[in-house]
Amino acid sequence: MLRFGTDGVRGDADTDLTPVLVSAFGAAAARVLAADTFLIGRDTRASGPRIEADLTAGFAAEGATVRSLGVASTPAIAFLAQRAGLPAAIVSASHNVWTDNGVKLIAADGRKLADDAEAAIEAALETAILELASHDSMTSGRVTQVAEISATELDAYVEHLLGALDGRTLAGLHIVVDCANGAASELAPRALRAAGARVDVLHAAPDGRNINEACGSTYPQELQAAVRAAGADLGLALDGDADRVVAVDEQGDLVDGDQLMVVTALDWHERGILRNDAIVVTVMSNLGLRRALGAAGVGIVETPVGDRNVTAAMAAQDLAIGGEQSGHIVFADLATTGDGVLTGLIVADLVARRGEPLSKLASVMTRLPQVLVNVRLAEGAAAAGAPAVQAAVSAVEAELGDRGRVMVRSSGTEPVVRVMVEAPTEAEANAAAETIRAALEA
Numbered sequence: 001m002l003r004f005g006t007d008g009v010r011g012d013a014d015t016d017l018t019p020v021l022v023s024a025f026g027a028a029a030a031r032v033l034a035a036d037t038f039l040i041g042r043d044t045r046a047s048g049p050r051i052e053a054d055l056t057a058g059f060a061a062e063g064a065t066v067r068s069l070g071v072a073s074t075p076a077i078a079f080l081a082q083r084a085g086l087p088a089a090i091v092s093a094s095h096n097v098w099t100d101n102g103v104k105l106i107a108a109d110g111r112k113l114a115d116d117a118e119a120a121i122e123a124a125l126e127t128a129i130l131e132l133a134s135h136d137s138m139t140s141g142r143v144t145q146v147a148e149i150s151a152t153e154l155d156a157y158v159e160h161l162l163g164a165l166d167g168r169t170l171a172g173l174h175i176v177v178d179c180a181n182g183a184a185s186e187l188a189p190r191a192l193r194a195a196g197a198r199v200d201v202l203h204a205a206p207d208g209r210n211i212n213e214a215c216g217s218t219y220p221q222e223l224q225a226a227v228r229a230a231g232a233d234l235g236l237a238l239d240g241d242a243d244r245v246v247a248v249d250e251q252g253d254l255v256d257g258d259q260l261m262v263v264t265a266l267d268w269h270e271r272g273i274l275r276n277d278a279i280v281v282t283v284m285s286n287l288g289l290r291r292a293l294g295a296a297g298v299g300i301v302e303t304p305v306g307d308r309n310v311t312a313a314m315a316a317q318d319l320a321i322g323g324e325q326s327g328h329i330v331f332a333d334l335a336t337t338g339d340g341v342l343t344g345l346i347v348a349d350l351v352a353r354r355g356e357p358l359s360k361l362a363s364v365m366t367r368l369p370q371v372l373v374n375v376r377l378a379e380g381a382a383a384a385g386a387p388a389v390q391a392a393v394s395a396v397e398a399e400l401g402d403r404g405r406v407m408v409r410s411s412g413t414e415p416v417v418r419v420m421v422e423a424p425t426e427a428e429a430n431a432a433a434e435t436i437r438a439a440l441e442a
Helices: 019-033 048-061 074-084 115-134 151-165 187-194 221-230 257-270 287-295 307-317 340-354 358-362 380-384 387-403 426-441
Strands: 009-012 037-042 065-071 088-091 100-106 174-178 198-202 234-238 245-248 278-282 299-303 321-323 329-331 370-376 405-410 416-422
Touching: 019 048, 019 100, 019 115, 037 048, 037 074, 048 065, 048 088, 048 100, 048 115, 074 088, 074 100, 074 151, 074 340, 151 187, 151 340, 174 187, 174 221, 174 340, 187 198, 187 234, 187 340, 198 221, 221 234, 221 245, 234 340, 245 257, 245 340, 257 278, 257 287, 257 321, 257 329, 257 340, 257 358, 278 307, 287 299, 299 307, 307 321, 307 329, 329 340, 340 358, 370 426, 380 405, 387 405, 387 426, 405 426, 416 426
Parallel strands: 037 065, 037 088, 174 198, 174 234, 278 299, 278 321
Antiparallel strands: 009 100, 088 100, 234 245, 321 329, 370 416, 405 416
């Protein structure tokens, strides 16, 4: 049975997202959301067209009109959904391997669904499976097929992105962009060039199986080498659906989402435009972020992992910037979800406007060594709460004191327990993480 995680439903495309389950999921969503029309877009995975077709059948079985946008990034689909006032479905597994896929649902305001809506869809799913099995026809609604996102719609989205520059350009900047063979393989270079930058492009030839393959935001090594070799001003690495980005400075060093939030938040703070002088981060953000922002008088609001948690806190606290270390950053006045291309434009604009290299801007934050360990366990949540595990965590925390930090949590998208340790040295962080890993595996 499909269940919502931190970012929609996700799993192996063949074994978890079967035609019957996906169609029933679409029918359940259409019933709960009660919309006459849905937008659908997808990333570049080989399974995308099939899953889109199954999802479309489910929507149509409930009498909904379905408009396919073809291959489009998550933030572009969210933008178009908000612009049209229509709910949308995004067929994507984000940064996962090509054999995975998933479905994210976007409300008519361009934002992720609320918890109660997701719970209602899950509750309606089993009934939808039985009803679809008894139907003579899976399609009672109307399907409007659009081979790709239309030129007019893409133009509107690019103009929206460029609006973040307030009339400025990126003329004189040399940027290398890694598109992860994903949904923004055409869009990202186009937007950066429209902004005036000189652009080199990596991994923008999707074949259905190479999305995120040794490239993009989770594998930035080739981008780092390319920036050094080209003498570029910076590099940008997107993920498969382009809702996140990490950067590379002119020296080829990685600048992660925490550092990107710090440099943009401090810039906005200095310019007097950081609303309520605080940002939203998750529990996984580095201790170095907290220290850098605190020293400048910028507050933080901390949430559990997941962009939906971040955006909810941003709305509740009326804050303009929030995000995750992974590079999933939301600028609430400019977008309803994380947008890697938008973030890249804002960071590049900062470099151009300040006339300082990204390495200098990012140096305001000293990132503590952070070790992340994934422990694959069938009963992740139960194991994470076991007394022996809690005792190991307490012992590590006592040893580190205020010199570091420990976080143990069950993943919302995979059957793993994630262990994060920050410490003054990498050796200390590794040793502490292995202590907790051993307790989990025992």
